[in-house]
Amino acid sequence: xxxxxxxxxxxxxxxxxxxxxxxxxxxxxxxxxxxxxxxxxxxxxxxxxxxxxxxxxxxxxxxxxxxxxxxxxxxxxxxxxxxxxxxxxxxxxxxxxxxxxxxxxxxxxxxxxxxxxxxxxxxxxxxxxxxxxxxxxxxxxxxxxxxxxxxxxxxxxxxxxxxxxxxxxxxxxxxxxxxxxxxxxxxxxxxxxxxxxxxxxxxxxxxxxxxxxxxxxxxxxxxxxxxx
Numbered sequence: 001x002x003x004x005x006x007x008x009x010x011x012x013x014x015x016x017x018x019x020x021x022x023x024x025x026x027x028x029x030x031x032x033x034x035x036x037x038x039x040x041x042x043x044x045x046x047x048x049x050x051x052x053x054x055x056x057x058x059x060x061x062x063x064x065x066x067x068x069x070x071x072x073x074x075x076x077x078x079x080x081x082x083x084x085x086x087x088x089x090x091x092x093x094x095x096x097x098x099x100x101x102x103x104x105x106x107x108x109x110x111x112x113x114x115x116x117x118x119x120x121x122x123x124x125x126x127x128x129x130x131x132x133x134x135x136x137x138x139x140x141x142x143x144x145x146x147x148x149x150x151x152x153x154x155x156x157x158x159x160x161x162x163x164x165x166x167x168x169x170x171x172x173x174x175x176x177x178x179x180x181x182x183x184x185x186x187x188x189x190x191x192x193x194x195x196x197x198x199x200x201x202x203x204x205x206x207x208x209x210x211x212x213x214x215x216x217x218x219x220x221x222x223x224x225x226x227x228x
Contacts (some may be wrong), residue, residue: 002072008094013087021061025037027132030123030131031116031119031122031191032119051068053068053075063079064079074095075095077093078093090117094113108199115179115193118184132210133208134209136205136207138204139152143198143227144201149180158175172188180199182194190213193207194207204227
């Protein structure tokens, strides 16, 4: 039996409503992962959910919503964009149903949401309007161990007391986000996102949003070396 949840984000971003709208509806792969929406009410959503969904609100620069539902399960996103000075106040609400292990899935969703919408702010501030090549590599199953994220950070040369603004020589970038389970590093032409999903009993993931040039390494091979 499923149980409903709600998570969200609310904050002011350093970009116009039009830029924020485009980032959410067109360039999602530049800060989260690739998602496609047909630009109209009733249009198809692909890439967000396993089943695919439908656009339920399409008001460019003001409000956007999408919903997928099947057999009592649903997943619904709702965005409101409000111009405030030179920026945009974004309110995002994600509602849905978890069919199992509610506490773990809710915690993971809440913490991933905070990271994704921080990444949206980084994209809009540093790479606004630039499409990205997106890639995600999952570490071996052994990375799900309690010390998995510590092993990954050690391999990157990132100390346990790393802070936002610190330089990461391995990537020639700066730390833009850090929590016990997540690490964000921004370089001149990329956002590197490290997901310590071992905190939830899952393998670690390494996401890349590349705005030019090439990736710094073969991450699958590198992760095999760290966790193999």
